Amino acid sequence: KRPVGVPDKSLARKVTKVGIVGAGLMASQLALLFARRLQVPVVMTDLDQTRVDKGVGYVLGQIEKTVAKGRMDEGTAAKLRGLVSGSVDKSVIADADFVIEAVFENLDLKKQIWAELEKIVSPEAILATNTSSLSVTEMAADLEHPSRVVGFHFFNPVAVLPLLEIIKGERTDDATLATAFAVGRELKKSSVLVKDAPAFVVNRVLTRFTSEVFQAVDAGTPLDVVDSAFDPLGLPMRPIALLQLVGPAVAYHVGETLHRAFPSRFADSPTLKKIVDAGLPLMVDDEINPEVAKLAVGGSA
Ligand code: 3HC
Numbered sequence: 001k002r003p004v005g006v007p008d009k010s011l012a013r014k015v016t017k018v019g020i021v022g023a024g025l026m027a028s029q030l031a032l033l034f035a036r037r038l039q040v041p042v043v044m045t046d047l048d049q050t051r052v053d054k055g056v057g058y059v060l061g062q063i064e065k066t067v068a069k070g071r072m073d074e075g076t077a078a079k080l081r082g083l084v085s086g087s088v089d090k091s092v093i094a095d096a097d098f099v100i101e102a103v104f105e106n107l108d109l110k111k112q113i114w115a116e117l118e119k120i121v122s123p124e125a126i127l128a129t130n131t132s133s134l135s136v137t138e139m140a141a142d143l144e145h146p147s148r149v150v151g152f153h154f155f156n157p158v159a160v161l162p163l164l165e166i167i168k169g170e171r172t173d174d175a176t177l178a179t180a181f182a183v184g185r186e187l188k189k190s191s192v193l194v195k196d197a198p199a200f201v202v203n204r205v206l207t208r209f210t211s212e213v214f215q216a217v218d219a220g221t222p223l224d225v226v227d228s229a230f231d232p233l234g235l236p237m238r239p240i241a242l243l244q245l246v247g248p249a250v251a252y253h254v255g256e257t258l259h260r261a262f263p264s265r266f267a268d269s270p271t272l273k274k275i276v277d278a279g280l281p282l283m284v285d286d287e288i289n290p291e292v293a294k295l296a297v298g299g300s301a
Pocket residue numbers: 131132154155156157158159160161203206236237242245246250
């Protein structure tokens with residue numbers, strides 16, 4: 001049964017090549033997923049060659065691991081390796097009909113990237129953003145063809161977690177939305193249509209949770225005590241390990257977006273800010289980083 005608000009799949013456009021903008025960890029996970037499930041060429045692009053090489057290297061490394069586990073034969077692996085490539089030259093995505101952006105969580109940067117890309121790709125190419133919290137409508141506002149912009153939000157680790165939030169901007173058209181759902185099906189994800197509201201659904205709820213964790217720390221309870229207090233709830237991960245997986249800077253930026261939108265519901269945490277500014281990993285050898293624990297001491301909220 002077609003969910004409410006999802007256009008008929010007959011409107012979906014065919015996807016024959018995928019462009020990925022960004023070559024960080026999220027972008028690299030997406031490159032692997034798209035190549036594996038869609039079986040079409042996937043090109044990654046980023047500002048410097050080192051990042052591009054690292055991104056493509058991640059994909060190749062994951063293919064090796066899958067072969068080593070006996071879950072992929074060498075023929076399939078060879079085909080998959082041949083589908084994924086990367087370049088600093090953005091023109092490699094000129095003939096992509098589905099482009100997904102997974103760069104740093106900054107609205108101006110994302111708008112600038114889309115403005116540049118719109119000059120390169122065809123007017124029909126779908127422009128999808130993996131933003132964690134920013135407005136899809138605003139991102140598309142200055143484009144010549146805003147109707148082909150859609151939010152396509154994955155969860156980490158992308159290969160494992162089945163959820164995909166598809167976000168309809170104010171001007172997203174039916175063909176774009178139908179294509180997004182068709183691609184979601186091919187990726188074997190459980191797609192849900194969500195409102196273009198700050199941090200959408202999952203990150204808004206999750207941030208409320210992690211924000212309260214840091215409120216408790218800011219109020220003076222040690223970080224490791226707050227973290228382990230959730231064990232009886234049977235969550236797949238403790239909160240600090242989860243924040244490490246998401247990336248403390250990403251989590252902080254999602255928190256900032258929500259704080260701006262709903263100041264009384266999402267407090268800024270001085271502790272999380274200190275941790276992000278220090279650039280420290282939250283976890284070391286599966287334990288809370290002692291340096292981080294020290295930064296978290298002394299709250300007085
Ligand atoms: N990348 C790829 N695969 C991974 C992985 C990773 N980072 N971490 C684990 N896996 C795979 C393993 O290889 C294993 O696969 P297999 O069964 O085929 O061998 C499978 O996941 C299970 O791994 P483990 O047995 O090692 O560990 P767990 O059973 O504890 O599962 C977990 C690990 C899937 C990460 C689980 O702890 C979990 O679901 N945690 C919660 C994650 C979560 O909530 N993520 C959402 C964050 S919000 C977000 O991403 C949005 C963004 O905008 C901020």
